[in-house]
Amino acid sequence: MSWKKPRVDVNLYSQGDVDDWKYSTCNICSIGCGCYIGVKDNKIVGIKGNEDHSINRGRLDPKGENQWYANNSPDRLVTPLIRKEGQLVAASWDEAMNLIVEKTKETLQTIGSDGISFYSTGQGTLETYYTIAKIGRAGLRSHLLDANTRLCTATTEWCLFESFGADGVPASFDDVDLTDTMMFFGHNPAETGTVFFERIMERKRRTGKPYIIVVDVRKTLTAKEADLFLQLKPGTNLALLNGIQHLMVKNGWVDESFIKNHTVGYERMKHAVEPWTLSNTVEVTGVPEENIRQAAQIIGKTNSLVCTTLQGTYQSADATSSCVAINNIHLIRGLIGKPGNGPLHMAGQPSSSGNRTVGGVGTYPGNRNPSNPKHIEEMAKLWNVETSDLEVGPEKGIEEIIHLMEQEKIGLFWNINTNPMASLPNRERARKAFEKTFVVVQDPFLTETTEVADVVLPPAIWGEKEGTLENADRTINLLTKAVDPPNGVKSDFDILLDFAERMELKDKDGNPLIDYTTPEECFEEWKNVSKGRPSDMSGITYEKLRYYNGLRWPVNEEHPMGTTRLYTDFNFHTYPDDAQSYGKDLYTGRPRTKSEFEAIQANGRAIIYDTHYVPPVEQPRHEYPFWLTTGRLVWHWHTRTKTGRSPYLQMIAPEGYVEINIVDAEQLGILPGELVNIATPRGSINVPARVVDTVQPGLVFIPFHYGTWENNQSANELTVDFTDPLSKQPTFKQSSCRIKPLRNQVTVSESGSLEEIAELNGLTLEDLARVNQLTPPYRADIGDQIEVPLSRVNVDIPPYMPYRNIETFPHFNQAYRSPDDD
Amino acid sequence: MYYQLYQAYLIIQRLLANFPVNNNPLELRISPLLSEANNTLLTTLQLIQQPQVNEHHLKYLLSVIYRNDEALDPLTRAWGRASLWMDSASPTVIHERLKWYKAYKKELEQLVPNVKSLYGEEEARYIVPPLYRKEVGA
Numbered sequence: 001m002s003w004k005k006p007r008v009d010v011n012l013y014s015q016g017d018v019d020d021w022k023y024s025t026c027n028i029c030s031i032g033c034g035c036y037i038g039v040k041d042n043k044i045v046g047i048k049g050n051e052d053h054s055i056n057r058g059r060l061d062p063k064g065e066n067q068w069y070a071n072n073s074p075d076r077l078v079t080p081l082i083r084k085e086g087q088l089v090a091a092s093w094d095e096a097m098n099l100i101v102e103k104t105k106e107t108l109q110t111i112g113s114d115g116i117s118f119y120s121t122g123q124g125t126l127e128t129y130y131t132i133a134k135i136g137r138a139g140l141r142s143h144l145l146d147a148n149t150r151l152c153t154a155t156t157e158w159c160l161f162e163s164f165g166a167d168g169v170p171a172s173f174d175d176v177d178l179t180d181t182m183m184f185f186g187h188n189p190a191e192t193g194t195v196f197f198e199r200i201m202e203r204k205r206r207t208g209k210p211y212i213i214v215v216d217v218r219k220t221l222t223a224k225e226a227d228l229f230l231q232l233k234p235g236t237n238l239a240l241l242n243g244i245q246h247l248m249v250k251n252g253w254v255d256e257s258f259i260k261n262h263t264v265g266y267e268r269m270k271h272a273v274e275p276w277t278l279s280n281t282v283e284v285t286g287v288p289e290e291n292i293r294q295a296a297q298i299i300g301k302t303n304s305l306v307c308t309t310l311q312g313t314y315q316s317a318d319a320t321s322s323c324v325a326i327n328n329i330h331l332i333r334g335l336i337g338k339p340g341n342g343p344l345h346m347a348g349q350p351s352s353s354g355n356r357t358v359g360g361v362g363t364y365p366g367n368r369n370p371s372n373p374k375h376i377e378e379m380a381k382l383w384n385v386e387t388s389d390l391e392v393g394p395e396k397g398i399e400e401i402i403h404l405m406e407q408e409k410i411g412l413f414w415n416i417n418t419n420p421m422a423s424l425p426n427r428e429r430a431r432k433a434f435e436k437t438f439v440v441v442q443d444p445f446l447t448e449t450t451e452v453a454d455v456v457l458p459p460a461i462w463g464e465k466e467g468t469l470e471n472a473d474r475t476i477n478l479l480t481k482a483v484d485p486p487n488g489v490k491s492d493f494d495i496l497l498d499f500a501e502r503m504e505l506k507d508k509d510g511n512p513l514i515d516y517t518t519p520e521e522c523f524e525e526w527k528n529v530s531k532g533r534p535s536d537m538s539g540i541t542y543e544k545l546r547y548y549n550g551l552r553w554p555v556n557e558e559h560p561m562g563t564t565r566l567y568t569d570f571n572f573h574t575y576p577d578d579a580q581s582y583g584k585d586l587y588t589g590r591p592r593t594k595s596e597f598e599a600i601q602a603n604g605r606a607i608i609y610d611t612h613y614v615p616p617v618e619q620p621r622h623e624y625p626f627w628l629t630t631g632r633l634v635w636h637w638h639t640r641t642k643t644g645r646s647p648y649l650q651m652i653a654p655e656g657y658v659e660i661n662i663v664d665a666e667q668l669g670i671l672p673g674e675l676v677n678i679a680t681p682r683g684s685i686n687v688p689a690r691v692v693d694t695v696q697p698g699l700v701f702i703p704f705h706y707g708t709w710e711n712n713q714s715a716n717e718l719t720v721d722f723t724d725p726l727s728k729q730p731t732f733k734q735s736s737c738r739i740k741p742l743r744n745q746v747t748v749s750e751s752g753s754l755e756e757i758a759e760l761n762g763l764t765l766e767d768l769a770r771v772n773q774l775t776p777p778y779r780a781d782i783g784d785q786i787e788v789p790l791s792r793v794n795v796d797i798p799p800y801m802p803y804r805n806i807e808t809f810p811h812f813n814q815a816y817r818s819p820d821d822d
Numbered sequence: 823m824y825y826q827l828y829q830a831y832l833i834i835q836r837l838l839a840n841f842p843v844n845n846n847p848l849e850l851r852i853s854p855l856l857s858e859a860n861n862t863l864l865t866t867l868q869l870i871q872q873p874q875v876n877e878h879h880l881k882y883l884l885s886v887i888y889r890n891d892e893a894l895d896p897l898t899r900a901w902g903r904a905s906l907w908m909d910s911a912s913p914t915v916i917h918e919r920l921k922w923y924k925a926y927k928k929e930l931e932q933l934v935p936n937v938k939s940l941y942g943e944e945e946a947r948y949i950v951p952p953l954y955r956k957e958v959g960a
Binding site for chain 2: 112113114143317371373387388391392393396399400403404584585587588589590591592593595614615616617618621623680681682720721722723725728
């Protein structure tokens with residue numbers, strides 16, 4: 001058991017006792033916390049943590065505690081909507097579904113099967129994803145199945161393909177409890193996975209372990225707890241990792257025997273990191289020499305190591321290469337497949353990895369390679385369809401699908417439980433593309449995306465449906481239905497089954513393609529599909545998931561209680577007919593042919609790659625002198641469709657803002673809370689400034705949660721839509737921008753002194769002087785133009801740190817400082 | 823087949839003639855792809871002029887040509903956007919190059935019936951990626 005003591009977090013609002021506590025799993029982040037849903041009069045009235053679940057022992061994230069408010073929100077959609085004469089109007093399910101069927105058939109006839117695209121989510125159940133895979137691939141013969149997981153964890157998938165031949169994170173949360181050293185690389189779990197971070201910090205407080213290294217461009221809440229913090233320049237992740245690898249090789253901190261017996265490619269990697277001397281690495285990354293040296297030494301000598309990655313790596317330049325470099329580090333030290341060891345590339349959403357596993361996005365179900373004829377034949381047999389019905393080749397990412405929309409090559413875009421008009425980069429481009437396509441949006445609420453929808457379908461949400469979720473460490477958890485959905489609302493799963501029936505989708509014998517009717521029956525079919533593959537779940541039942549509080553795949557006859565960590569036999573999925581992908585060239589993203597993959601001769605050994613640094617595509621320059629990065633807050637989830645409906649969360653963090661370094665604010669005369677305009681070549685937004693020391697000078701940070709079409713606070717008005725060449729994940733973290741305070745001009749008159757102007761505008765004289773860059777003694781003559789901020793608000797975002805005594809450790813702290821810093 | 827491959831080769835020659843344009847980091851990734859396209863197209867043109875064509879080798883070369891363009895296409899589109907946003911090349915030059923990249927893709931699409939007739943529908947699926955060979959009304 002991971003935690004020393006349980007702590008049951010409860011959030012309940014009920015007049016009188018609840019009728020029941022229904023078993024479930026939190027549906028917010030990727031940690032997969034066990035919980036119970038409080039029910040009274042067929043209504044969700046609260047949530048409490050499951051103290052027997054090893055992942056959380058009763059604890060819940062603040063978003064998790066508050067997720068149930070959305071269920072009862074009065075603005076839930078309870079009927080389908082169809083756009084008529086520009087307006088969305090209520091329609092019956094028959095009308096809406098028949099229209100979708102009509103458009104689907106029309107698209108198949110006019111454009112073809114790749115004129116249909118599904119864009120789903122990382123918040124759904126495996127059963128929904130599997131059904132999307134079966135309908136989309138076997139029923140409609142499309143290979144344009146993507147999801148918002150593209151923005152989230154597509155890089156996890158590709159770095160695992162490249163190094164190990166198949167998806168599935170090698171380490172698990174249990175390894176976090178055992179390891180001597182953890183490196184959080186572009187990962188801020190103190191805000192994005194609080195329960196996971198609390199678990200680590202609880203052990204650290206108790207035992208002093210693990211030693212924590214944090215790599216980030218910002219001094220995040222996670223960085224504040226680090227033993228060693230490497231604050232690097234934006235877009236230099238791979239440069240730093242190459243520098244660390246260089247030192248490891250140079251100092252002989254490698255496991256020669258492991259490299260020889262269980263890997264290929266070491267010599268090429270060695271050659272590639274040769275130029276990454278300390279001085280070169282310092283120059284590119286901006287990290288002090290001693291910090292790099294110390295990181296390399298600790299990683300090079302530690303007995304056990306777990307490295308995590310998340311959006312700071314996945315949404316940055318060189319995303320897949322950086323994650324592969326982290327895999328390299330584990331491989332050259334032989335720190336994988338052993339207790340307390342292994343890369344733990346995280347997921348963001350509660351079941352994004354589940355979507356990949358069952359084939360709703362990415363490859364074919366059960367880690368099957370879409371370029372391998374044997375795997376295509378297996379799938380055709382399992383689904384009883386012709387092999388020619390199943391499309392070949394790697395998937396397309398959302399940027400490529402948008403490009404197809406722009407060319408009017410997509411006739412139907414089916415968007416399920418995600419809000420791309422707020423979450424996609426360069427969203428104005430995306431909007432124009434969506435407007436050229438027939439768009440179906442499945443969402444419980446009106447969102448920025450329903451504004452471009454032709455049909456809106458209202459689905460059930462968490463607590464109103466059953467199924468399974470896969471968290472960030474391969475644990476499959478059970479969701480149960482606590483209450484009925486509101487009248488007029490159907491589950492995603494039932495909507496898809498209805499569509500398949502209306503489309504009369506058949507297998508090759510003329511029987512219905514989908515013959516299961518419940519999520520559990522669907523799961524039984526999926527178990528058979530997964531059998532013998534890396535993500536084998538043939539040993540799972542719903543009952544078993546509930547009894548044991550989740551199980552990690554593979555779960556089969558050999559491992560009936562699941563598998564804590566992968567590759568304990570050091571046998572990797574790199575045999576050509578076992579591999580989930582033949583991979584892509586790490587530098588260009590060019591897909592490899594089977595013969596090229598065979599030529600690597602990995603055959604069960606892991607692949608070490610040479611990783612080559614390429615700087616970010618867009619960089620600060622004269623017109624746009626700042627780096628812009630975006631990210632999350634602890635208080636909100638994605639585009640706030642759910643968390644924005646919790647009064648508590650909404651009150652704490654109600655609107656967007658920009659974080660700017662004190663030095664830059666001083667230079668630009670920006671006051672804390674002052675409204676500023678942030679502009680990039682793509683667009684501009686107006687948000688208040690939060691003046692901090694957590695972003696480095698020259699960098700600004702904007703949370704991406706905010707921004708309707710009307711209020712002009714969306715970070716994705718600004719972001720670039722370049723993608724990683726392998727994973728096709730957008731590079732949200734590096735754009736360039738300029739900042740301009742928004743001011744009114746006031747003329748100094750006889751009756752209006754500087755003091756009076758300051759007072760009238762709620763400013764001190766010093767503030768007014770700073771805004772106008774006046775030096776003491778402050779004076780202005782009649783007729784002079786004085787600037788005053790257009791508006792000013794208090795941007796106070798409280799931290800959430802139950803694991804940290806704020807009073808005792810109020811300041812940023814680092815174990816090591818370079819003498820050069822003094 | 824020779825005609826489309828030759829046309830494709832000429833386009834790549836043209837693209838390589840004025841490369842790099844602005845040293846945008848994307849050009850670091852585009853460069854090896856252009857070189858690979860150039861070399862593979864040349865080898866393929868030489869191969870198909872042989873009296874006895876090694877179909878196995880030709881299949882490999884064609885597979886590389888298509889996979890190369892699958893990687894090249896999104897990178898060049900991104901390069902176009904980046905160059906306009908960063909004002910790092912003249913819009914005329916950018917649009918001209920994007921036009922040639924598009925023309926190159928078109929040549930590869932027109933090559934598909936030849937690949938299908940040479941290798942059959944089923945095998946061609948593993949040579950040519952879906953979006954180059956999709957037919958209406960599937």
